[in-house]
Amino acid sequence: MASTSTRPSWYTDEDDTAWSKVKAAFQRDWTQTKHDFGADEPDLNQEVGDTVGQATGNQPIPPGNTKTRPDSENDIYSDDDESAYRYGYAASRHFDGDEEWDDELEENLRSEWRDESDWECSRNAVRRGWCYGKQQGRINQPR
Numbered sequence: 001m002a003s004t005s006t007r008p009s010w011y012t013d014e015d016d017t018a019w020s021k022v023k024a025a026f027q028r029d030w031t032q033t034k035h036d037f038g039a040d041e042p043d044l045n046q047e048v049g050d051t052v053g054q055a056t057g058n059q060p061i062p063p064g065n066t067k068t069r070p071d072s073e074n075d076i077y078s079d080d081d082e083s084a085y086r087y088g089y090a091a092s093r094h095f096d097g098d099e100e101w102d103d104e105l106e107e108n109l110r111s112e113w114r115d116e117s118d119w120e121c122s123r124n125a126v127r128r129g130w131c132y133g134k135q136q137g138r139i140n141q142p143r
Helices: 013-036 048-055 079-094 103-112 116-139
Strands: none
Touching: 013 048, 079 103, 079 116, 103 116
């Protein structure tokens, strides 16, 4: 028997957006927990504070199996990635409001990227720059 769900009158699209963040944060936390207990899962360098920050929208959710934070300062940034970080950061400032990284945004950014052939190599750095810019924007917003 298939279950159906109803939306009460008080339920909004904002509730779905909030749930999506919580779900993604908890999925990353669960992957990290399985790794920590020896399962063949990637080490996401995800801690409880990261999960809470991501679930509340105060911290960006890294893409896929990208680590929440690098293992060392050397992993965070290389001169080779500077243009990708800069591009992602600038894009985060260009697009208004709370626009999230999605397939449409990524396709727009990819089409404007200097060389589509190296997009796959640069994509994660562009997204990190985007997430950092969005996070900074949230921190600097007046309350």
